[in-house]
Amino acid sequence: MYKFKKYLLKLLIVASGGGHTGFARAIAEYLPFKADFVVPRGDSWSMEVLKDYASNVYEVMKGRGPKDGMFVLLRNSIKSFRDSFSLNKYDVVIATGSNHSLFVALSQKLKGSTIFSIESQDRIVTRGKAVSIMSKFSKNVFVHWKEQKSLYKNSYVVGPIVEKPKFSAKNEGYVLVTAGTMGFPRLFKEVSKLDKFNFIVQTGQVDPSTVKASKAFKFDSEMERLIAGASVVVTHQGKTAMESVVMYGKPTVIVYNSDWTKAATKEDTKLYAEILGAKFLDDPLTWKGGELEKALDNPNKPKNHEIGTPKLIDYILKYK
Structure with missing residues (x-):
């Protein structure tokens, strides 16, 4: 009280x-x-x-x-x-x-x-x-x-509505990929195809051994520290994108996960990305090839939000 x-x-x-x-x-x-x-x-x-x-x-x-x-x-x-x-x-x-x-x-x-x-x-x-x-x-x-x-x-x-930032934003040269508790196998498959980037991947319930990256793990209590040190953050529709942009000003790529039928729609997600100044990519099921690489080579500048x-x-x- x-x-x-x-x-x-x-x-x-x-x-x-x-x-x-x-x-x-x-x-x-x-x-x-x-x-x-x-x-x-x-x-x-x-x-x-x-x-x-x-x-x-x-x-x-x-x-x-x-x-x-x-x-x-x-x-x-x-x-x-x-x-x-x-x-x-x-x-x-x-x-x-x-x-x-x-x-x-x-x-x-x-x-x-x-x-x-x-x-x-x-x-x-x-x-x-x-x-x-x-x-x-x-x-x-x-x-x-x-x-x-x-x-x-x-x-x-x-x-x-985000937490107090606990770290200073830095660029430590890695791309952080995170897709929540359930994970995002289709996205992880695309990440595994790219050798030119230093990927750190949080896989959630997906087996980390199935992901080719510099580092892959299921969960990490220090996720905020990893966001603070990333050069770019790749995530699905969810709260991490907002934390990445608002708390640490990170260039962010939002990849739509169509499996989340009870979550926000594709239209919601596109507008969410626009509000944040993040780059929107459709579900990897629709990709022709090279979409993620192009997004990482030329990420959007994030917008400022109080x-x-x-x-x-x-x-x-x-x-x-």
């Missing part, structure tokens, strides 16, 4: 895994106190990255992952509902998105809490399903770009 203007603010942040947990940690870094957090049950990574910023961390079952079907959602929703309603009431709840946030936000709303939601940075013309539902009972939906303002009647533009997380914090603390 935080003593602010002679009252105690009980704040709960729903960190729903992956980039959603990234939003939660970004907010936590700028808060003048330790909040409480909810993470997906069994998500040890979210627990680890939030432990230094949390007063308490609670686990709630996630409805489904990116590739899970409706059966998994229905099965897990009962557990998610039960976990969510077991939480005490909070004054303010920040839901970072995904189906994991939904039951927590709804249960807190029914208990009288004020809800704020966060839309993904790459949703420019389409809405995320969970955030679209939560927008109906949220005070505001925080968005990163003015181009997202029309998504919701209660949108509030704060700027890009970090928006402090504006979000100011709004939350002045709200009540």
Whole structure:
């Protein structure tokens, strides 16, 4: 709890895994106190990255992952509902998105809490399903770009929600390739064909031994340091592109992954790349040859964006 203007603010942040947990940690870094957090049950990574910023961390079952079907959602929703309603009431709840946030936000709303939601940075013309539902009972939906303002009647533009940069930007001569938790085999196959670049590749759930690069690994807790030292960052549609540009001013290439049918569309991703000043490449399935090499030989100059997380914090603390 935080003593602010002679009252105690009980704040709960729903960190729903992956980039959603990234939003939660970004907010936590700028808060003048330790909040409480909810993470997906069994998500040890979210627990680890939030432990230094949390007063308490609670686990709630996630409805489904990116590739899970409706059966998994229905099965897990009962557990998610039960976990969510077991939480005490909070004054303010920040839901970072995904189906994991939904039951927590709804249960807190029914208990009288004020809800704020966060839309993904790459949703420019389409809405995320969970955030679209939560927008109906949220005070505001925080968005990163003015181009997202029309998504919701209660949108509030704060700027890009990213963490405090921890390193100085350098050019250490390597190209960082990263494609999230699931990995991107088609992109990695194209990377393996190019010998002229010094690639460092984060493969996620893909076996690193299948990728030809100077260095390949599944996960690294020092990803931010690798972003800070890269000459160019290659990634899929997601939060890393925003971090690369906004936090470290890195030339960035966004490669669209058509497997992510529940994520932002190709049109969203093109506009997202334009906002960042990143180069957009379609899914490698469509490539004729040489697309990645050309993009790396002549990367776009990234645009300048002010970090928006402090504006979000100011709004939350002045709200009540």
